[in-house]
Amino acid sequence: MVAAICLALPAVASATDYWAAHGGSGGCTSASDPCNLPTAVTNAIQTGDRVIVESTGGDFSLGSTLTISHAIDFGGAPGQAAPTINSTASTALLNNNDGATFHDFRLLNPVGNPTLQSSAGGTFDRIFVSGGFDACDLSGPGTIAMRNSVCWGNSFNGGALEQLPPTSGTSTVILRNVTAEATGDHSVGIYVIGSSNAVATIDAANTIGRGTNFDVEAQQYTGGSAHLTFSNSSYALRLDAGGASITPEGTNGNQTAAPQFANFAAGDFHEVAGSPTIDAGVPLGDIGSLDLDRTERIQPSCVGGAGTPDIGAYEIAPPVPSAACSKFTIGELKRNKKKGTAKLTVTVPGAGRLVASGKGLKKTSESASVAGNVVLKLKASGKAKRKLNDAGKAKLKIKLSWAPTGNTAASQTDKVKLKKR
Numbered sequence: 001m002v003a004a005i006c007l008a009l010p011a012v013a014s015a016t017d018y019w020a021a022h023g024g025s026g027g028c029t030s031a032s033d034p035c036n037l038p039t040a041v042t043n044a045i046q047t048g049d050r051v052i053v054e055s056t057g058g059d060f061s062l063g064s065t066l067t068i069s070h071a072i073d074f075g076g077a078p079g080q081a082a083p084t085i086n087s088t089a090s091t092a093l094l095n096n097n098d099g100a101t102f103h104d105f106r107l108l109n110p111v112g113n114p115t116l117q118s119s120a121g122g123t124f125d126r127i128f129v130s131g132g133f134d135a136c137d138l139s140g141p142g143t144i145a146m147r148n149s150v151c152w153g154n155s156f157n158g159g160a161l162e163q164l165p166p167t168s169g170t171s172t173v174i175l176r177n178v179t180a181e182a183t184g185d186h187s188v189g190i191y192v193i194g195s196s197n198a199v200a201t202i203d204a205a206n207t208i209g210r211g212t213n214f215d216v217e218a219q220q221y222t223g224g225s226a227h228l229t230f231s232n233s234s235y236a237l238r239l240d241a242g243g244a245s246i247t248p249e250g251t252n253g254n255q256t257a258a259p260q261f262a263n264f265a266a267g268d269f270h271e272v273a274g275s276p277t278i279d280a281g282v283p284l285g286d287i288g289s290l291d292l293d294r295t296e297r298i299q300p301s302c303v304g305g306a307g308t309p310d311i312g313a314y315e316i317a318p319p320v321p322s323a324a325c326s327k328f329t330i331g332e333l334k335r336n337k338k339k340g341t342a343k344l345t346v347t348v349p350g351a352g353r354l355v356a357s358g359k360g361l362k363k364t365s366e367s368a369s370v371a372g373n374v375v376l377k378l379k380a381s382g383k384a385k386r387k388l389n390d391a392g393k394a395k396l397k398i399k400l401s402w403a404p405t406g407n408t409a410a411s412q413t414d415k416v417k418l419k420k421r
Helices: 037-043 380-391
Strands: 017-018 052-053 059-062 066-068 073-076 082-085 094-095 102-111 116-118 124-133 134-138 142-153 159-163 170-184 189-194 197-205 208-210 215-219 225-231 238-241 261-263 270-271 329-336 341-348 352-357 364-366 371-380 393-404 410-419
Touching: 017 037, 037 052, 037 059, 037 066, 052 082, 059 073, 094 102, 116 124, 134 170, 159 208, 159 380, 170 189, 189 208, 208 215, 215 225, 238 261, 270 329, 341 352, 341 410, 352 371, 364 371, 371 393, 380 393
Parallel strands: 017 052, 052 073, 059 082, 066 094, 073 102, 082 102, 094 116, 102 124, 116 134, 124 142, 134 159, 142 170, 159 189, 170 197, 170 208, 189 215, 197 225, 215 238
Antiparallel strands: 124 134, 134 142, 142 159, 159 170, 261 270, 329 341, 341 371, 352 364, 352 393, 393 410
16 A cells, blocks of 8 residues: 655746836725835845836835835836836846836936846836946846836946946847937947857847937957848947947838937937938837837838837827828729720729819719728710710820828829720
8 A cells, every 4th residue: 555645846936017106105905004115125035026116196206226126016107197206226127037028107317327237037118227437237147038128328338228248158139129319428228238258239220329529339358249130220330349240221111311300409319300310120929019118119200101210219190291191092993994984093002082083074082991902983074084985085184183181182183094985
């Protein structure tokens, strides 16, 4: 007979939410009983615990580094504006855990060196980071992902986003729809250094990198390697030294024309109409569904048009003035010789109204709610109709007028021949 042996397994602690608010002094257990931010972080030690940061009580002010050492979720409260965390510590937020996730907050530090530092892997989504010397330092081993975020370095000789990995191992940073702007004198937007035996790689798509000295920079020293790979991104001035590699500007869908921002000097990096970054991104599966403002990430420039992501942290919302919305293409003409009419196919970029008019043509129009083909039925009138009936054919010069919803109207002329019999 075999005796059954039962082992008592330790209970697995369930994840807990810890609520933090400016001036909070409660038990952290709910939105109505919040504690202060350092206390909430200290309590969140189990994998999956959440530190929910409220904004309704006002901005946070911290004088020491906020250190994350566990695989927790740290972010703004659902349904509230992104909270603002002001810090005077050299490093405002330090992540030491590969499984930690961060989202939906503003982290500001006028003396940041850096303001945000990740010395391990981690995921950052929809955050705004402002620093003095450096804003974002993503230098941990393993893989760090950042998307739909702003890193703004605004001091002399500083940087917006840097990767300075340890002396050995592999460090990979994935950037998707990130705006890395360094506005101080002699500054760099994105830079990476590979030294000793470290392999440092940044994989960036739909990303803006701009600085006053260099937009993007990669340095490689003996034994190490450094690589900056860009697609559908915005940068012009690059420096690759010591064998380091950077995707050449203007290739692989990248653009060199400067983005147009609402207020560059003040750190408002929302796009404005006419910016070359609008609809210039690529719809990768890992860019996320929301931009930094929590609006839809992929929006069409034309109402009812096909959606394409912008480059950078923000997505401009239609309708905005766009020449693309005024363009339409005249397609195939199919004649009905029995009736002496024709159907003209026109391809439009979105919602709007298409009108065909001209001497000898019965005016006709059709509306479109989405991008695609619009079919206009053409009928002769007046002398052209009589000529069609008598001679069996009539040549017409018609005007096609396209009025896109929320955008500038445009017109084209076309010559058509109607036949009967």
